[in-house]
Amino acid sequence: MPSQKLNNLSTVYDLHKSMEENQVIIAYEGEFSPNITQSVLSLAEKNLDQKLERSQSKRRAFNIAVECLQNISTHSDRNEEYPNSIFIIGQEGNEFYISSGNTIKTSKVENLQRKLDQINNLDSDGLKQLHMQAIKESIKIKESNNAGLGLISIARKSGQKLEYQFMPVDANNAFFSFQATFVKQEETSI
Amino acid sequence: MILNATFETPAVVLDSSTGKLEFVGRSLPEDTATFYRPILRWIEDYLLLKNAKTEIDIKLEYFNTATSKVLLTMLNKFKESNNVIVNWFHYEEDEDMLESGKEFEELVNIPFSYHTME
Numbered sequence A: 001m002p003s004q005k006l007n008n009l010s011t012v013y014d015l016h017k018s019m020e021e022n023q024v025i026i027a028y029e030g031e032f033s034p035n036i037t038q039s040v041l042s043l044a045e046k047n048l049d050q051k052l053e054r055s056q057s058k059r060r061a062f063n064i065a066v067e068c069l070q071n072i073s074t075h076s077d078r079n080e081e082y083p084n085s086i087f088i089i090g091q092e093g094n095e096f097y098i099s100s101g102n103t104i105k106t107s108k109v110e111n112l113q114r115k116l117d118q119i120n121n122l123d124s125d126g127l128k129q130l131h132m133q134a135i136k137e138s139i140k141i142k143e144s145n146n147a148g149l150g151l152i153s154i155a156r157k158s159g160q161k162l163e164y165q166f167m168p169v170d171a172n173n174a175f176f177s178f179q180a181t182f183v184k185q186e187e188t189s190i
Numbered sequence B: 001m002i003l004n005a006t007f008e009t010p011a012v013v014l015d016s017s018t019g020k021l022e023f024v025g026r027s028l029p030e031d032t033a034t035f036y037r038p039i040l041r042w043i044e045d046y047l048l049l050k051n052a053k054t055e056i057d058i059k060l061e062y063f064n065t066a067t068s069k070v071l072l073t074m075l076n077k078f079k080e081s082n083n084v085i086v087n088w089f090h091y092e093e094d095e096d097m098l099e100s101g102k103e104f105e106e107l108v109n110i111p112f113s114y115h116t117m118e
Helices: A002-021 A034-052 A056-075 A106-120 A124-138 A147-158 B032-048 B065-076 B095-107
Strands: A024-030 A085-092 A095-105 A163-168 A173-183 B011-015 B020-027 B054-063 B084-091 B112-117
Touching: A002 A024, A024 A034, A034 A056, A034 A085, A056 A085, A056 A095, A056 A147, A056 A173, A056 B054, A056 B095, A095 A106, A106 A124, A106 A147, A106 A163, A106 A173, A124 A147, A124 B065, A124 B095, A147 A173, A147 B065, B011 B032, B020 B032, B032 B065, B054 B065, B054 B095, B065 B095, B084 B095, B095 B112
Parallel strands: B020 B054, B054 B084, B084 B112
Antiparallel strands: A024 A085, A085 A095, A095 A173, A163 A173, B011 B020
16 A cells, blocks of 8 residues: 555655646646536636636636536536546636546547537637527427527627547547637736 | 525526616526526516516626526517617627627517626
8 A cells, every 4th residue: 555655645746746837727637526617616716716817708708607517517428437537727928728637438529520620720810600590499498408699798898719539438428529729818907 | 576695696686576687796607497487487477577677687797608598588588568778888898798798689679778887
């Protein structure tokens, strides 16, 4: 067991260094229950308040954080084997990145990838049209899948292309890494 | 009906005697059904009263996409009613919230009036 302990201690330092190098503001890795999601969101908001004060930039960044977190908690396919997801907010100068990672079923990869590519191929007017269409459709279906709407909303607030990657975990599962970038606007905050 | 604001739900005041429905703050719940079901039910009962006038004040700083679906469902309930107006509030510099209002106006057939808030 001593080696295990030593290993953990060096992991603490490695994680700390890695987070520092990547300019991580907050990171949470673990299970995402509704209560935890709310706590992470509250922590995210306090940090964004510090960095951006009350401004349009802060509202956009916070909106992206909300949708990212809710995408994790509603759409990840957690199971006993892969219970954990990750959520990160980082900053590099005027650029903020809001990232998430969670396990999804391999069978869902193709559809999700198609949605993301569709969103990335649209300009702001195209995204607006897609959003209007998606919201109209979403209220017709009772138990509809919100993910499309959430992703469109993230893309609109971000103003940048969405980045993503799927890593195979095993025959039935893949790890979905997602990142939205957000550039702080020059503005006077009130 | 009066509900106090929480971290992720707005303050709500629904007054059938004045025909004023007010939503203030933020609406971010993942589970919108639990929060909004009683409100939608109240509105259904309210519509039976056939009030002469209804004003819906939406003064939100944030809402998530799950809430936008509920808002659309809620506003659609007033489609057939007469003399309904939505007062859509936004912070002066918050163009996104103003644009959201315009999108809702396009989606539902109710007049909107836009106001800035402090």
